[in-house]
Amino acid sequence: MSVSTITETVQYLTFKLADEIFALDVAKVREILEYTTITKVPQTPEFMRGVINLRGSVVPVIDMRLKFGMSATDQTINTCIIVVEVTLEGDTTILGALADSVQEVVEMEPEQIEPAPHIGTRLNTEFIKGMGKHEEHFVMILDIDKVFSEQEMAALQTSGTTE
Template identity: 40%
Template sequence: MSAPGEKRAAAEGQYVTFGLGAEVFATPVGLVREILTYQTPSRIPNSPAYLLGLTDVRGQGVPTADLRIRLGMAPVDPTLNTRILVLDIALEDRMLSLGLVADRVFEVTTFAADQIEPAPDFGIKWRSDYISGVVRRDDGFVVLIDLPRLLSTTGEAATLADMAAVDQAA
């Protein structure tokens, strides 16, 4: 168990890179079950603004979140490039299947340990503990995002899992 405020470093390995606006993010390929062409999720009343609803993934209702909204970015309308990354995220007491909407998905790529820089210290009070590292490229940076931490530290994972359970019981 890590101490509060201690950041987990990103590990060397394969990552799926995806874009939100002009920013490029990456998540470990092991979390990604599949990548789907965007389909409008079925809305869930009284859900948080970032939760778009449930997406049917092979007969299972998967809570689908707009990562742009969750990260404080402005929402945009889906395009032909919009994708849903279906993730399986291990939480303390269960496995959470979750869809995350990305503006586009680029590639699966390998980052070596010497390419991954620690998450920067921004010097201001801003929640950046979900950034596990950055990779410098010729055209900018790739932010390595720790999705389990992004969701689990705020209790949102429990809400998403509960919504999926309600759909499966129906």
């Protein structure tokens, strides 16, 4: 989905990773949880911190900072897990996205959003819907469905099942 497909005002949940502000379409967000104990799963990608028990369901938890090549998320009083729905090839998976802190829900008009920068051919910026401007700060609007590859989603779905 490109910026040209954003034709109406959308509400976004903004959150911080390090000093950067990111945003997700609120329609993809199920809930926000306080940081809780995460059970490590062996032989999973480094960015997968483990799984949590969410009302009887096993939910994989992803460290968004590690996924984006930053240092691991430190646990603070503001650290939280954003529970999101990710759709890939028609399958919907519930996962937790570890964030340094949740900021607020903001509405952005289409004219407030610019296309994601094209930084050569070697960097994949497909998962960035656009760059929004909110209170003089840039906000990277994520397409959560494109943050993970098919192989990564398959690994997450496998680790999230209880067999």
